[in-house]
Structures are given as C-alpha cells and as structure tokens.
Amino acid sequence: MSRKPTLLIVEDEEAIQKGLTDLFVFNGYDVVACGDGEEGLQRALKDAWDCIILDVMLPKIDGFTVCREIRKHSREQAIVMLTAKNSEDDVINGLSLGADDYIAKPFSVRELLLRIEAILRRSGRDRSQSELDLGGFTIDLENLNAELMGDTIQFTRREVDVLLFLKHHESRPVSRRELLNEVWGYNKRTEFDTRTVDIHIAKLRKKIESDPKNPSRLVTIRGEGYKLFSPSSQ
Numbered sequence: 001m002s003r004k005p006t007l008l009i010v011e012d013e014e015a016i017q018k019g020l021t022d023l024f025v026f027n028g029y030d031v032v033a034c035g036d037g038e039e040g041l042q043r044a045l046k047d048a049w050d051c052i053i054l055d056v057m058l059p060k061i062d063g064f065t066v067c068r069e070i071r072k073h074s075r076e077q078a079i080v081m082l083t084a085k086n087s088e089d090d091v092i093n094g095l096s097l098g099a100d101d102y103i104a105k106p107f108s109v110r111e112l113l114l115r116i117e118a119i120l121r122r123s124g125r126d127r128s129q130s131e132l133d134l135g136g137f138t139i140d141l142e143n144l145n146a147e148l149m150g151d152t153i154q155f156t157r158r159e160v161d162v163l164l165f166l167k168h169h170e171s172r173p174v175s176r177r178e179l180l181n182e183v184w185g186y187n188k189r190t191e192f193d194t195r196t197v198d199i200h201i202a203k204l205r206k207k208i209e210s211d212p213k214n215p216s217r218l219v220t221i222r223g224e225g226y227k228l229f230s231p232s233s234q
C-alpha cells in the first residue's frame with residue numbers, strides 16, 4: 001500500500017488518545033485525534049477515513065449519536081466503538097446503531113491493532129457482484145438497499161458482507177468463528193471474545209425476517225452455526 005491508511009480517533013481521555021495516536025502513527029497510519037463528539041462528527045463527515053475509532057462517553061455529543069449521524073451519511077464507513085467494560089448495553093447499542101465492531105475498555109493494544117488491521121484488509125475486497133438475490137427480495141450492493149413489502153431497508157456494508165458470505169456457502173451452516181475469520185478478517189492470531197457476530201445476526205433478522213424471533217431465512221443450526229435459506233437456491 002503506497003498511501004498510509006487514515007484513522008480518526010475520537011476519545012476524550014488524554015492518556016488513551018495520546019497512546020492510541022502514538023501506537024498507530026508508529027505502525028504507519030495517518031492519524032487525526034479529536035477530544036469531543038462534536039469535533040469528531042465534523043471530522044468524520046468532512047473526510048473519508050479507512051477507519052474511525054469512537055469512544056462512547058464523550059463531551060458535547062456522545063459516541064452513539066456520532067455513530068448514528070455518520071451512518072446517515074455513509075454505510076460504508078468502518079467504525080469501531082470503544083465501550084465500557086462489562087457494559088452489554090453499550091455493545092448492543094453501538095452495534096445496533098451501525099458500528100462494525102466494538103472493543104471493551106480496558107483493551108489490549110495488540111488486540112486493537114490487530115482488529116484495525118483486519119478491518120482495513122477487508123475493505124479492499126472484491127466488489128464485482130452488483131446485487132444479491134435472497135429469494136423474495138434483492139439487495140442492491142452498490143447502494144446497500146433492498147425493497148421489501150413496500151419498504152426500503154438499509155444495510156451497512158458489514159451486514160451485506162455477512163449475507164454474501166452465507167449466500168456463497170448456502171449448502172451448509174457457517175460457524176460464528178468462520179464468519180469472524182472471513183467477514184471480519186479475524187484470523188487465527190486473533191482469538192478474541194466478541195459478540196459482534198451474534199448481534200449482527202440479530203440486526204439482520206430484524207431487517208429481513210417477518211418474525212425475527214422465529215427466523216425462516218437466517219436460521220441457527222444448533223451447535224453448528226448459521227444457515228441462509230433463500231427460495232431461489234432450493
């Protein structure tokens with residue numbers, strides 16, 4: 001890569017902000033850091049970033065609001081939230097608002113670095129396919145939209161990537177681990193404990209299932225993983 005990857009860090013705790021900035025600059029990133037949500041949002045919308053690292057508790061505008069506002073403008077933008085340790089609500093909130101992943105404080109610097117590297121690796125992937133037929137409706141892979149029963153459903157890039165991977169392996173269940181490896185890019189070096197897959201599946205069910213609690217398209221195969229059923233493929 002000739003161009004340095006660009007990273008926006010929105011974090012008000014000075015020690016963490018400085019530590020992260022030094023870490024990523026040392027590892028070859030172009031870093032801009034902001035200490036409050038208002039400035040963070042402005043910077044986020046002004047330029048395209050390879051990734052945004054976004055704290056939850058921020059002065060002026062909190063991280064959830066910043067995430068939601070960014071998503072209104074871009075569903076491509078990679079966003080990783082820094083959540084409080086043991087805060088299930090933070091995690092679910094952040095991912096529901098469209099973050100790609102989260103990392104709980106206090107985090108290991110190595111883990112954060114590996115996660116950001118994984119996200120950047122994934123963003124350079126093949127996008128030759130222009131639509132995804134799920135039987136009954138089709139997702140436009142350019143605009144990340146689908147029309148379903150008169151409604152326009154909007155997806156994030158990551159959600160669509162999950163569906164694409166399941167569709168390409170429709171003949172069998174796909175494990176959580178495999179999704180983490182293939183869709184999030186977390187390879188064997190990165191055995192993280194994360195709920196990001198489960199929460200993405202739950203979000204997708206809300207979007208594509210008529211009864212998300214009893215899914216018929218995106219089904220859990222107990223002990224094996226997730227399996228996609230789309231009528232056109234049967």
Ligand code: CA
Nearest residue numbers: 012055057058
């Ligand atoms: Ca904070």
